[in-house]
Amino acid sequence: xxxxxxxxxxxxxxxxxxxxxxxxxxxxxxxxxxxxxxxxxxxxxxxxxxxxxxxxxxxxxxxxxxxxxxxxxxxxxxxxxxxxxxxxxxxxxxxxxxxxxxxxxxxxxxxxxxxxxxxxxxxxxxxxxxxxxxxxxxxxxxxxxxxxxxxxxxxxxxxxxxxxxxxxxxxxxxxxxxxxxxxxxxxxxxxxxxxxxxxxxxxxxxxxxxxxxxxxxxxxxxxxxxxxx
Amino acid sequence: xxxxxxxxxxxxxxxxxxxxxxxxxxxxxxxxxxxxxxxxxxxxxxxxxxxxxxxxxxxxxxxxxxxxxxxxxxxxxxxxxxxxxxxxxxxxxxxxxxxxxxxxxxxxxxxxxxxxxxxxxxxxxxxxxxxxxxxxxxxxxxxxxxxxxxxxxxxxxxxxxxxxxxxxxxxxxxxxxxxxxxxxxxxxxxxxxxxxxxxxxxxxxxxxxxxxxxxxxxxxxxxxxxxxxxxxxxxxxxxxxxxxxxxxxxxxxxxxxxxxxxxxxxxxxxxxxxxxxxxxxxxxxxxxxxxxxxxxxxxxxxxxxxxxxxxxxxxxxxxxxxxxxxxxxxxxxx
Amino acid sequence: xxxxxxxxxxxxxxxxxxxxxxxxxxxxxxxxxxxxxxxxxxxxxxxxxxxxxxxxxxxxxxxxxxxxxxxxxxxxxxxxxxxxxxxxxxxxxxxxxxxxxxxxxxxxxxxxxxxxxxxxxxxxxxxxxxxxxxxxxxxxxxxxxxxxxxxxxxxxxxxxxxxxxxxxxxxxxxxxxxxxxxxxxxxxxxxxxxxxxxxxxxxxxxxxxxxxxxxxxxxxxxxxxxxxxx
Numbered sequence: 001x002x003x004x005x006x007x008x009x010x011x012x013x014x015x016x017x018x019x020x021x022x023x024x025x026x027x028x029x030x031x032x033x034x035x036x037x038x039x040x041x042x043x044x045x046x047x048x049x050x051x052x053x054x055x056x057x058x059x060x061x062x063x064x065x066x067x068x069x070x071x072x073x074x075x076x077x078x079x080x081x082x083x084x085x086x087x088x089x090x091x092x093x094x095x096x097x098x099x100x101x102x103x104x105x106x107x108x109x110x111x112x113x114x115x116x117x118x119x120x121x122x123x124x125x126x127x128x129x130x131x132x133x134x135x136x137x138x139x140x141x142x143x144x145x146x147x148x149x150x151x152x153x154x155x156x157x158x159x160x161x162x163x164x165x166x167x168x169x170x171x172x173x174x175x176x177x178x179x180x181x182x183x184x185x186x187x188x189x190x191x192x193x194x195x196x197x198x199x200x201x202x203x204x205x206x207x208x209x210x211x212x213x214x215x216x217x218x219x220x221x222x223x224x225x226x227x228x229x
Numbered sequence: 230x231x232x233x234x235x236x237x238x239x240x241x242x243x244x245x246x247x248x249x250x251x252x253x254x255x256x257x258x259x260x261x262x263x264x265x266x267x268x269x270x271x272x273x274x275x276x277x278x279x280x281x282x283x284x285x286x287x288x289x290x291x292x293x294x295x296x297x298x299x300x301x302x303x304x305x306x307x308x309x310x311x312x313x314x315x316x317x318x319x320x321x322x323x324x325x326x327x328x329x330x331x332x333x334x335x336x337x338x339x340x341x342x343x344x345x346x347x348x349x350x351x352x353x354x355x356x357x358x359x360x361x362x363x364x365x366x367x368x369x370x371x372x373x374x375x376x377x378x379x380x381x382x383x384x385x386x387x388x389x390x391x392x393x394x395x396x397x398x399x400x401x402x403x404x405x406x407x408x409x410x411x412x413x414x415x416x417x418x419x420x421x422x423x424x425x426x427x428x429x430x431x432x433x434x435x436x437x438x439x440x441x442x443x444x445x446x447x448x449x450x451x452x453x454x455x456x457x458x459x460x461x462x463x464x465x466x467x468x469x470x471x472x473x474x475x476x477x478x479x480x481x482x483x484x485x486x487x488x489x490x491x492x493x494x495x496x497x498x499x500x501x502x503x504x505x506x507x508x509x510x511x512x513x514x515x516x517x518x519x520x521x522x523x524x525x526x527x528x529x530x531x532x533x534x535x536x537x538x539x540x541x542x543x544x545x546x547x548x549x550x551x552x553x554x555x556x557x558x559x560x561x562x563x
Numbered sequence: 564x565x566x567x568x569x570x571x572x573x574x575x576x577x578x579x580x581x582x583x584x585x586x587x588x589x590x591x592x593x594x595x596x597x598x599x600x601x602x603x604x605x606x607x608x609x610x611x612x613x614x615x616x617x618x619x620x621x622x623x624x625x626x627x628x629x630x631x632x633x634x635x636x637x638x639x640x641x642x643x644x645x646x647x648x649x650x651x652x653x654x655x656x657x658x659x660x661x662x663x664x665x666x667x668x669x670x671x672x673x674x675x676x677x678x679x680x681x682x683x684x685x686x687x688x689x690x691x692x693x694x695x696x697x698x699x700x701x702x703x704x705x706x707x708x709x710x711x712x713x714x715x716x717x718x719x720x721x722x723x724x725x726x727x728x729x730x731x732x733x734x735x736x737x738x739x740x741x742x743x744x745x746x747x748x749x750x751x752x753x754x755x756x757x758x759x760x761x762x763x764x765x766x767x768x769x770x771x772x773x774x775x776x777x778x779x780x781x782x783x784x785x786x787x788x789x790x791x792x793x
Contacts, residue, residue, distance in 0.1 A: 087363035087520045095522060097364050098318065098349060132614055133643045137656045137700065138633035147655075151646055179349035179359075182332075198327050199467030199490050 010206030011213075021183065026214065029187040032100055032174070033167040034218075036107035041160045044112045048119025048159070049148055053127035063120060069113035074106075074166075078173025081106040085177065098179040103187070106173040107166075115163040122155030123148060157226050161219060168215050188214075316345045317527040320357075320365035322438055324466055325510065326350035328485035328556060330547055334540065341539075342530045353438040360384060360513070363520025367528040368513045371438045376511050385513035389532065392544055392557040393509045396442055398500040399470070399487055400428075400479035408479075414503040416481075417450035424450075427458045429478035431469050434461030438508070443481045446505060470494060483508060488552040510557070512536075536561050564634065564707035564740050565589055566611065570620035573606060581606045581764040583620075588740050590707075593730065595755030595772070596744040599787060602761040604744035605640065608710045611742065612637040630708060633658070637710035642697035642717075644685035649677065649696050652685050656703035671699035674729040676722060691717040698726055702733045709733070711743035715750065727754045748791045752776060760784050 014022055051062060083089050085097045085105070096102045130151055134144040149156065171189040178185035180194065188211045195204035325331065326348065335346055349359060353372050360368040361384050368385065370376060379385045398408065398419055406426040408419040420443075423430055432454075433440035447454055460478065462469050466486040473480040474494045487498065500506070512532055517525035534540055541559045548556035566588040574580035581603045588594060596604045609615045611622060612635060624630040636656070645652050653671055657664040672678040675695045680688070688696065694717050701709065711730075715723050731754055734741050745751060751758045752772045760768040760775065762783045768775055779785050 087522055089362075092363070093521065098347065129641065129643050130645075132639060133645075135614065136612065136637040136639060138636060138658075138706075139655065140632075147645060179347070179351075181347045181349055184347055197323065197465035197467060199471055199493065 004205070006202045007205035007209060010202055011209035014206055014210055015213075024183060025186055025188055025191055026210070028100060028185075029168065029189075029211070029214070030218075032103050032107065032187060033164060036104045036111060036167050037160065037164040039104070040108045040111035040163055041115055043108075044115035044163070045119050045149075045156055045160070046145075048116040049123050049127075049145065049152075049156075051116070052120040052123035053131060053148060063117075066113050066117045066120070070117045072110065072113065073172075074110045074170055075172030075176065077109045078106050078176035081109065081173070081177050097177065098181060098185060100178065100185055102177040103174045103185060106177045107170055110170065110173060111163040111166055114166055115159050118159030118162060119156055122152045122159055126151050153226070157222075161222065164218065164222075165215070168211065168218075314524055314527055315343065316347055317367065317524055317531055318347045318349060318365045319367050319369060319531070320349050320351065320359045321369040322353045322356055322371065323350050324437070324439060324483050324486065325369060325371070327466065327489070328483070329489075330485075330544065330557065333547055334535075334543060337543065338531070338534055338540070342527075342534050344527050344530060346531075352435060353441065354436050360515050363515065363523060366515055366524045367531055368515060369510065370513075371508050371510045372441050373509060373511070374441075376513060380513065384516055384519060386516055387513070389512045389536065389561070391510050391512050391535065391561050392559045393507055394484055394557050395501050395503070396439065396481055396506040396508050397484050397487060397498045398479060398481055398506075399473070399494075399496040400499045401477040402495060402497050404499055406479065409499045411500070414500065416500060416503045416506045417446045419500050419503075420446050420454075420481075421450040421452055423479050424452055424454055424459075427456065429458050429460065429473075429476050430454070431460045431462055431473040431476065431478045431480045433466065433469055433481075434463045435465075437466075439466060439481060439483060442506075442508065446481075449505065470496070484554075485548065485556045488548070488554075488556070491552075509560075536563070564625050564630065566708065566740060567623040567626075568611070568620070569622075571610060571617045571622065572619045573610060573615065573617045575606075579603070579606075579764060581610070583607070583766055586759070586766065588742065590740055591734060591738040592756040593734050593741040593743065593754055595751030595758045596742065596761060597746065597748060597751055597758055597787070598744075598761035599746065603764040604761055605712055606764075607761070608637065608712050608742065608744060611708075612710050624708070634707040635710070636701045636706045636708075638697055638701040638712060638714055640712045640716070642690075642694040644688065644693050644696065647685060648682050649685050649688070650681040652696055653700045653703055656700040658704050667703050668699075671703045671729075672696075674725070674732070675699050676725050691719055691722070694718055695722060695726060698729070702729065705737045706739055707737070709739055709741045711741070713744055713746070715745070715747075723750070730754060748776060748788060760787065762787070 051059065051066075081102060082097070084091045085094065085102050086092055087097065096105070127148060130148045131144060134147060139147070169189065171193055174185075174187060175190050175193065178187075178190070180186050180190040186194075188207055192204045192207050192211070195201075195207065319331075321331065327350075331346075331348055335348075338344070339346055349356070349365060351359065353370050353375065356365075356368065356370055357375055357379055359365050361379070368379070369391075376385070376388050380388055396416070398416060400406070400408070404410075406419075406423045406428040408422050411419060411422070420430075432443055460472070460476070462472055464472070466482055467490055469480055470482055470487065470490055471493065472478075474496055477496075479499075480496075484498075484501070487494070487496075512535060514525070514528045514532060515523055517523040517528075541561060544557050545555055545559050548554060566586075568583055568586040570585070571583045572580065579601070596607065598604050606615075610617050613629070614637075621628070624635075645655065649672070650665075650668055653668040654660050654664055656671075657667040669678060669681065672681060675698060677692065677695055677699065680692070680696075685693070685696065694714065698711070698714050701711070714730075715726055718726055727750065730741060730743070733739060743755075755772055757769065758772050758775050759766055760779075760781070760783075762781075767781045768779065768784050775784065776788060779788060
């Protein structure tokens with residue numbers, strides 16, 4: 001119990017320590033998670049809307065595959081990305097291994113199925129009605145798509161937030177492809193793992209508290225933006 | 230009371246950020262004389278921010294967010310093209326890293342060599358694989374058999390023995406298996422005795438250097454540990470020690486981790502300085518001919534510095550200030 | 564737009580088959596499709612609108628297999644309101660959000676008496692109000708062919724006259740072909756130039772309202788109209 005109290009104190013100390021390394025870790029966490037969620041959403045949301053609202057040959061199979069990949073263990077995705085980006089791998093010459101870019105790539109691969117699957121579900125109920133009414137007004141495909149996005153924006157937004165939650169909590173994959181290198185590829189989750197491994201449970205918990213607060217603030221900002229739109 | 234100020238700052242910051250969004254310019258949709266009943270029924274949205282208009286209400290905020298996101302996306306790709314020869318990737322084990330030796334050496338090393346050191350700390354097997362894959366330029370591990378296989382397969386240039394320390398066997402202060410009273414300082418015998426007494430023992434169980442050492446000792450003793458008393462944790466060194474503390478069990482550990490946790494442990498060192506507890510640390514340069522992009526020049530500079538008198542002296546002194554005893558003994562033979 | 568329907572068949576199950584030998588619709592006329600529930604009014608409208616394809620037969624719009632995009636408007640029974648304000652919903656039907664479009668939208672809203680609700684959230688409207696807005700949306704701009712599926716089902720009797728006048732005005736202004744389904748013969752009597760009686764998936768009678776209502780030929784028509792005079 002004492003550990004909890006200490007950890008909250010530690011958490012506040014961390015935030016206001018003005019320690020460059022701590023702020024660097026927080027900033028890197030932000031950039032990696034926001035980027036991967038943004039990139040994944042830009043791909044996954046339109047794909048999910050398209051799949052959810054059209055009927056085509058093999059649709060059921062595709063949806064089943066997407067649902068299966070929603071359960072993909074992230075560390076497996078990390079392994080696959082490592083094998084590709086490793087110097088002795090096909091994309092080795094890009095020199096991306098152990099860089100934040102590699103971490104983003106791994107996270108994007110993990111997040112895309114999740115956001116796609118949830119977008120499909122978000123759109124399913126309303127897609128027929130919206131499409132028929134749009135056709136009834138002579139609206140084109142692009143406008144129909146935008147209207148569908150607008151009508152289903154709350155569940156789609158939830159899908160994106162879920163994707164973000166996945167990104168910020170990821171440990172295994174980012175450690176594998178990033179290497180948890182101090183000042184370069186260390187994010188909050190990997191720092192927690194490091195401190196736990198060293199037995200500094202107070203510190204680990206403190207960083208966890210900071211991470212959750214960060215997640216809360218980000219969610220708050222995104223939520224306000226959503227309402228404003 | 231020391232956290233009152235941080236709490237207030239934190240809350241103020243949060244409130245500020247939230248207010249920024251609440252107080253966005255209100256958009257009033259053009260002058261319509263709206264019947265009072267609609268206002269009362271709360272149907273009219275024009276007086277509140279959330280008109281939910283398809284027309285932009287917050288095009289500016291959308292632009293801002295997109296801009297911020299784009300900045301974030303590219304902020305890390307911007308510095309990707311570091312000069313390839315200035316960075317050196319060192320693959321090492323978690324126990325080396327956690328001892329703090331590298332963090333202690335790093336600032337001086339970077340200043341003297343002009344290199345930027347990137348340290349990847351993994352389990353021994355994983356560190357060697359990283360080097361095999363060509364993702365590291367130099368390797369620092371402590372498992373002779375794997376190192377020799379690594380070099381003979383052509384992945385490494387040569388083994389350079391740098392320093393050593395001893396593993397120790399720690400256990401409860403009352404020493405139920407009485408290994409502290411052994412005549413001959415032999416770790417294998419000690420382990421055998423622990424097994425015969427069925428005293429609880431926590432093992433790393435994770436194929437790390439420490440675990441491989443432990444296995445070699447069991448092998449040397451000619452026994453295979455099994456039973457309820459033998460706990461294979463599958464965790465890092467510190468975790469294992471904390472677990473051993475809770476169970477008042479024996480464990481094989483490196484001295485540095487034990488010392489760093491001393492204030493949390495009541496366990497004591499019951500056997501040290503036995504010959505078969507020696508833990509040799511070796512530097513191996515990754516063979517640049519096996520992969521593209523290996524910074525061999527940097528690796529050579531690194532090795533040269535690490536084997537210099539200055540570095541060797543620093544290594545030999547490491548730990549004296551903090552723990553009262555040096556954690557490593559240098560045995561580099563130029 | 565002239566619409567020609569030949570030998571259309573569409574069945575959903577053994578229960579119901581739509582079977583129409585020939586139906587010709589001329590420009591600038593309002594056709595009232597009358598019939599009991601389940602007679603195929605909605606099916607016919609959905610087939611003409613292109614939402615569904617007939618099992619066999621063909622539909623021609625001015626001799627083309629497809630109507631030019633944007634020239635057909637149809638209103639489904641559900642009167643779906645998008646999550647915007649009333650004005651913005653109607654603007655979806657005007658073909659533009661500029662000042663010209665806004666003018667068209669406001670005019671349409673005025674025609675059905677909902678101009679004061681322009682800024683209200685569409686989700687707060689009652690069923691009848693939503694239906695009126697949907698009609699405004701469908702008839703906001705010039706169309707050659709308009710299909711309305713029971714457009715005044717939830718509309719109150721005050722507004723019904725307004726809506727019907729609006730539809731009539733629309734037909735005259737744009738020389739449009741209007742097809743509206745209803746199960747209220749009075750409405751057909753008021754605004755239709757021609758009534759089409761459907762029964763069990765078939766067209767059983769056609770003609771001007773006066774002739775059909777005063778002297779129906781078919782037994783089924785008589786049955787259908789029986790309960791009306793009350």
